Amino acid sequence: MMTATKELSYDIADIKLADRGRFRMAWAAREMPVLDLLEERFRKEQPFKGIRMAAAMHVTSETANLMRVLIAGGAEVALCASNPLSTQDDIAAALVVHYEMPVYAIKGESNAQYNSHMASVLDIGPNVTMDDGMDLVAMLHTRRTDLLPNVVGGTEETTTGVIRLRAMAAQGKLMFPVIAVNDAMTKHFFDNRYGTGQSTIDGIIRATNVLLAGKNFVVGGYGWCSKGISMRARGMGANVIVTEVDPLRALEAVMDGFRVLPMVEAAKEGHIFCSATGDMHIFDTPHFALMRDGSILANSGHFDVEINMKALEAQAVKITRVRDFLDEYTLPDGRRLYVAGEGRLVNLAAAEGHPSAVMDMSFANQALSAEYMIKHGDKLEGQVYDVPEDIDREIAALKLRAMGVEIDTLTDEQEAYLNEWSLGTGH
Numbered sequence: 377m378m379t380a381t382k383e384l385s386y387d388i389a390d391i392k393l394a395d396r397g398r399f400r401m402a403w404a405a406r407e408m409p410v411l412d413l414l415e416e417r418f419r420k421e422q423p424f425k426g427i428r429m430a431a432a433m434h435v436t437s438e439t440a441n442l443m444r445v446l447i448a449g450g451a452e453v454a455l456c457a458s459n460p461l462s463t464q465d466d467i468a469a470a471l472v473v474h475y476e477m478p479v480y481a482i483k484g485e486s487n488a489q490y491n492s493h494m495a496s497v498l499d500i501g502p503n504v505t506m507d508d509g510m511d512l513v514a515m516l517h518t519r520r521t522d523l524l525p526n527v528v529g530g531t532e533e534t535t536t537g538v539i540r541l542r543a544m545a546a547q548g549k550l551m552f553p554v555i556a557v558n559d560a561m562t563k564h565f566f567d568n569r570y571g572t573g574q575s576t577i578d579g580i581i582r583a584t585n586v587l588l589a590g591k592n593f594v595v596g597g598y599g600w601c602s603k604g605i606s607m608r609a610r611g612m613g614a615n616v617i618v619t620e621v622d623p624l625r626a627l628e629a630v631m632d633g634f635r636v637l638p639m640v641e642a643a644k645e646g647h648i649f650c651s652a653t654g655d656m657h658i659f660d661t662p663h664f665a666l667m668r669d670g671s672i673l674a675n676s677g678h679f680d681v682e683i684n685m686k687a688l689e690a691q692a693v694k695i696t697r698v699r700d701f702l703d704e705y706t707l708p709d710g711r712r713l714y715v716a717g718e719g720r721l722v723n724l725a726a727a728e729g730h731p732s733a734v735m736d737m738s739f740a741n742q743a744l745s746a747e748y749m750i751k752h753g754d755k756l757e758g759q760v761y762d763v764p765e766d767i768d769r770e771i772a773a774l775k776l777r778a779m780g781v782e783i784d785t786l787t788d789e790q791e792a793y794l795n796e797w798s799l800g801t802g803h
């Protein structure tokens with residue numbers, strides 16, 4: 377139920393969880409040194425003074441730490457979930473109680489509630505949007521066009537959101553500039569690969585407690601996320617089979633030592649299936665027909681479209697929730713398929729999302745891109761922009777420094793050599 381005091385409106389599951397949420401925020405913060413450095417600077421410089429932000433993000437302990445940094449920089453931020461199952465209710469409560477933030481997010485909210493929460497966040501009248509999947513920007517451009525003139529620009533966290541934004545910009549429909557945080561090297565090299573890799577395996581294990589060693593683990597796609605999943609599943613002793621549509625990525629998977637098969641072949645062999653492609657129906661009726669009894673299916677792509685859930689539901693003679701975040705689908709021939717996290721991104725639905733050490737870099741990109749947007753947004757157009765390279769490099773340097781890792785610098789001689797064309801064989 378929506379609650380509003382004179383100053384603060386919010387809709388969360390249970391306000392009494394606030395202190396637990398604050399402990400979990402502090403635990404996550406221990407591995408977020410780059411955000412700490414930014415908070416220190418923002419507190420002094422107040423780059424977001426007078427700025428209203430609307431954020432649709434996974435409401436996790438890491439996101440809460442990003443919120444604390446934005447607030448320290450002077451921002452007024454309203455937050456909703458970017459997925460109905462990814463909210464951590466204790467974190468939502470901590471932000472309301474300890475940061476007096478308007479938060480609208482409840483784990484397990486219906487699609488209707490998800491949309492009404494997003495509408496509430498937009499009521500702040502944002503100058504900057506912070507999105508994860510582009511649902512917020514879509515709503516702004518369809519149902520709340522009255523708010524568009526206030527918006528200087530936005531940032532986008534994930535691959536699927538960037539793909540949607542590019543499609544929108546190509547049609548000339550994007551009305552303000554958006555920075556593709558996902559495309560920063562300090563984001564997708566680490567977050568998508570190591571973050572999704574570890575947390576997806578974590579989600580599958582928490583949902584099923586199944587032993588991975590010796591299992592055939594089929595991974596849909598071999599992009600940044602699915603590379604991480606493949607790598608970590610192999611590390612747990614599974615025999616990994618990859619499916620792809622892109623010949624370069626398929627070749628990379630082969631040379632990384634994985635079997636690559638079409639899904640109709642892989643479907644017969646797998647015990648566990650997980651995709652992260654950003655594409656729809658990676659697991660579909662022809663594959664369900666071939667899968668062995670007891671197969672486990674999961675998705676780690678942004679939207680719940682990678683497993684054709686509607687087709688599976690239509691075929692099932694019985695659907696039973698057998699564990700938290702695990703549903704059994706009994707098919708007419710008696711085989712049972714198990715779907716983790718309702719087909720939504722399993723690392724957030726059944727586990728806690730990415731470890732904070734990688735989100736430190738992703739969210740440093742968010743914070744610095746938002747700052748960049750405030751400074752330069754009025755000179756940019758309704759297009760998708762890369763994170764400026766100096767921001768990316770600064771984050772990598774800060775992260776290394778915080779980790780206590782030192783690297784070499786080019787000598788003058790090396791610098792000159794690398795900038796010279798005339799020095800070839802024998803100099």
Ligand SMILES: NC(=O)c1ccc[n+]([C@@H]2O[C@H](COP(=O)([O-])OP(=O)(O)OC[C@H]3O[C@@H](n4cnc5c(N)ncnc54)[C@H](O)[C@@H]3O)[C@@H](O)[C@H]2O)c1
Pocket residue numbers: 534535536537564567568572596597598599600601602619620621622625652653654655658676677678679721722723724730
């Ligand atoms: N779970 C999370 O926390 C998390 C984190 C980051 C990104 N994501 C999401 O994961 C998805 C993938 O992101 P990414 O950065 O790895 O993208 P990416 O573009 O690097 O990789 C996607 C891969 O999927 C392949 N693919 C597309 N259709 C396919 C099909 N029908 N069969 C097999 N392979 C197919 C593509 O060829 C590509 O190699 C996106 O939806 C992204 O938003 C999720």
